[in-house]
Amino acid sequence: MNLRQIEIFHAILQSGSISAAARALNVSQPNVTRVLAHAEQQLGFLLFERHAQGLSPTPEALRLMPEIEQLMRQRAGIDTLIGRLKCGEAQHLRIGAAHALGQAVLPQTLIEAHRRLPQLSIELVTSHWDTLCEDLLRQRMDLALAFGQRPPEGIDCEVLGKRALMALFPPGIIPPERIGLDQLGEAPLLMQRQDPLGERLHAAIDAAGLELRSPWLIKTYAVIAEMVAAGAGIGVVDAFTAEHYRDRLGAAVLSPEIEAEVVLVTPSRRSLSLPALRFCELLRAQLGG
Template sequence: MNLRQFEVFHAIMRTGSVTGAARLLNVTQPSVSTVLKHLEAQLRFRLFNRIGGRLQPTPEAQALLPDIDAVFSRLAAVERLTQDLAGGRLGTLSIAAAFPIANGYLAKAVATFLSGRPGLRVALQSLTSPQVVDRVASREVELGVVHEPVGSTEVETELLVRSSIAAVLPADHPLARAPCVKLAALAGQPIVTYLPQNIFRLYVDRALAEAGIAPPIVAQVTVSLTGIMLAQHGAGIALVEPLMLRSLAFPTLVARPLDPPVEFATVLVRPRGTPDSSTAARFVQHVRAVLREEGLLPPEH
């Protein structure tokens, strides 16, 4: 499928007719019909059935739609980017980070970095770690911040900070009385943690297995904040990355480190072979200063 065929297919799916697609694309109805006919011949299956004067998508068309939608979402993003470039609105520093990082200390770092720099513009994207790596590798952003591991050979990484999975639980829970929660004490406790697709789930499962316990996992989540919210509402003890607990107000919850600790690394990600701009280099220094203020890095000596 080429981009023109994508356009025709997408327009018909949006409008439900060849006539509507032609109007949307500002072309003639026969040209849309011709592209659709060639496309179905090329694919060797039908994309639409005509029912009651309208085109009804086949199951094959419905299966294609999410990926085609994703293509047009990215094209729309590129169009907005070119408009920003033409209008001089593009930020001089573009950053992408995993959700809890972007909405935690990185948001604070960006806000305080902008203070006193009225001419600076920053674009901050909150994404999954693989999406961040993809944006950096394609040079859509200058700097990424993600949790390890990073599998791409098209980027370079630099350690930013080491952190740990924690037990997030009500402050009045018996296990919250100690400064840390021993993994063995979680036996029989209802647990909220990540879905298997999340890299942190591997860390949690390994730690529980090494402790010789298999507590019931009552809920699985995509991001840490959802796990914290479930703990807030009494679903169970959340074994998650606790950064959002520091960034948002959860007065009834506490985070206790696990014993033994379940550690992971957070890294800066840059396009391979591309040095930082002077602004990016200053921003990285500022991020480290914010981490020291937050107690997530030891003070400089």
């Protein structure tokens, strides 16, 4: 029996007549009669006895009933799950991010995602590039937001926006709008070394023939900002961290500009769920400007 035949057989069992089954399925009565007759012809036995009072299931039909009921319950469960998947409900989304982006960008996106998909649970983990890519490849994460660099095999990157690196100054110092690397002076310089932004910064320093003193190796831009706030020196951070600290610290765009790409990182050969796709759209809308 195919699924349509099973559906009509079940509807007749539930309603007790062909006309009632047709109304329940929103189809014509001749259509139900035709499908039932075809099913009985294929099976080689009758499913219902016809009499003046209507239909009654044959012994063979009664033997089929438990299996048919179980199948219809499973189908109802599938329909329910499809509806929930379509609405993005009852799913868990695992998101990774570079530390600065997790702090400065994703909170607003998470709030908006919850507003649109209230039943969706979201897990956010901040980490470094290599760890984010490994987690995506091992299916421990659905998508990530990071500063762009060359991805490993199996990882796709979509550029969502670009932002310039910024110099942060301790409280009480009002910097110009833009400042050259050669104008940073003799104060200790707090900067990343090993991430994509740090690599671009050091390439620019080398190209300018400068020797800028950096006594600390700090891998988190928020910590660099806190050190600047404590008076440790001048920090170089991403634009999102600078924006986060704008009420406490002065900031200036480095000149010439050193741009950082913000990328959406996803696995190459794995389809994203509908909630993940919707979350990606929120990120594009937030970072596209």
